[in-house]
Amino acid sequence: RKEVEQDPGPFNVPEGATVAFNCTYSNSASQSFFWYRQDCRKEPKLLMSVYSSGNEDGRFTAQLNRASQYISLLIRDSKLSDSATYLCVVNRGSGNTPLVFGKGTRLSVIA
Amino acid sequence: DTGVSQNPRHKITKRGQNVTFRCDPISEHNRLYWYRQTLGQGPEFLTYFQNEAQLEKSRLLSDRFSAERPKGSFSTLEIQRTEQGDSAMYLCASSFGPGQSNEKLFFGSGTQLSVL
Numbered sequence: 001r002k003e004v005e006q007d008p009g010p011f012n013v014p015e016g017a018t019v020a021f022n023c024t025y026s027n028s029a030s031q032s033f034f035w036y037r038q039d040c041r042k043e044p045k046l047l048m049s050v051y052s053s054g055n056e057d058g059r060f061t062a063q064l065n066r067a068s069q070y071i072s073l074l075i076r077d078s079k080l081s082d083s084a085t086y087l088c089v090v091n092r093g094s095g096n097t098p099l100v101f102g103k104g105t106r107l108s109v110i111a
Numbered sequence: 112d113t114g115v116s117q118n119p120r121h122k123i124t125k126r127g128q129n130v131t132f133r134c135d136p137i138s139e140h141n142r143l144y145w146y147r148q149t150l151g152q153g154p155e156f157l158t159y160f161q162n163e164a165q166l167e168k169s170r171l172l173s174d175r176f177s178a179e180r181p182k183g184s185f186s187t188l189e190i191q192r193t194e195q196g197d198s199a200m201y202l203c204a205s206s207f208g209p210g211q212s213n214e215k216l217f218f219g220s221g222t223q224l225s226v227l
Contacts, residue, residue: 043219
């Protein structure tokens, strides 16, 4: 089983739609969770951390389900500028392990 | 600009040649990471440093790859006897250290390597 698994998409949604991505991770000892965004031919950039209680940043909501070992990202009121690849990122347990990236989910928001 | 800086941005080389990439992390960051990314894949971990100590190397990192961070500041990644399969984007990132709030990675723009 891969360490971090994501549906690669693409998700093609109209402007204004709500879209949700899920990600599963294999290591039950993982402690840190993030969503990164990567635009075409650019480096990944941190979108948001994911906390156990769930957290929101504007139109973006991230949730963590430790029992089922999955993380979700919800984007409300999609904008054209949200078109990108969204990478699910998890650590392996202790803080002395590198972050592991999923393959990413591609989102295209269409006018 | 105090972000992560990588040089060169692009490198084209012939199979069998050696190449070296440089990364300058954010100055306050203790940790420096090297990742590799190919089209349609997420970044794959190669190695990382805590200050000048190399703490972990991935099994992906063959003996043709070597990384250094001699003074705990900038880092170099060298690939000897390049192969066509080494063609990829090599990403450098830095962070403060362990813990959810400190582990956030800040990436450089990457070095795109093409081996002909």
